[in-house]
Amino acid sequence: MTPTFDQPFWDDLYSASDRIWSGRPNPHLVTEASALTPGTALDIGSGEGGDAVWLASHGWQVTAVDLSEVALARADAHWQQGLTAQDATGTGSETPSRVSWQHRDILQWSPLAGAFDLVSSQYSHFPTAVMHELVGRLAAAVAPGGTLLVVGHEDHGHRHADDSSHAEHAHTEGAEAAQPKAEPFGPEFFYTPDELAGLLAPAEWEILVREFRPHPAREGRDAVLRARRRP
Known part of the structure; x- marks a missing residue:
């Protein structure tokens, strides 16, 4: 039976623990975005905000969207705490980057x-x-000259809904929470870099990265696609 990842599922999951993920950004995001010129960013399935906070702290204007209102409130608190710490130490920018948390x-x-x-x-x-x-x-949604970054787990044939591969948002570097057991995801829930690249018209997109890449913090590889929209 395919698990249902609706808002009650996610709100219950986040409400059951003070923290689900580590608060650190996903490593593939850091690798691929570090060399980009900051601008406007959209973080899909932002969870507790690790990626959005990292992007904003590196000069991006971030729109972070998530299905869980509990996760969004927690992420905003994380962001506000960071701003308060910057103000206290005098390290904050006069015009700090902002995060718009959207349900x-x-x-x-x-x-x-x-x-x-x-x-x-x-x-x-x-x-x-x-x-x-x-x-x-x-x-x-990508502007001309902008970047699309999609990262997902490789299909190892043993992913479950109670591990870090669940749908909608899975910021994977934190400790995993206790979740209801479910049947394994089928292969239709996974994708390859070539499959993702094939969805983008060559006349409109330049594929810069399409590969399976080891994750530095756990076993297994991830599918990574980074594409640039042609101007």
């Missing part, structure tokens, strides 16, 4: 076309047709 169902919501210099989806896993449609909407 959205990414399967129903379409971001504004061409609005973002970076669109990042980290460990979103849905059935093939749903995932392909989502990638299409995310790609449409």
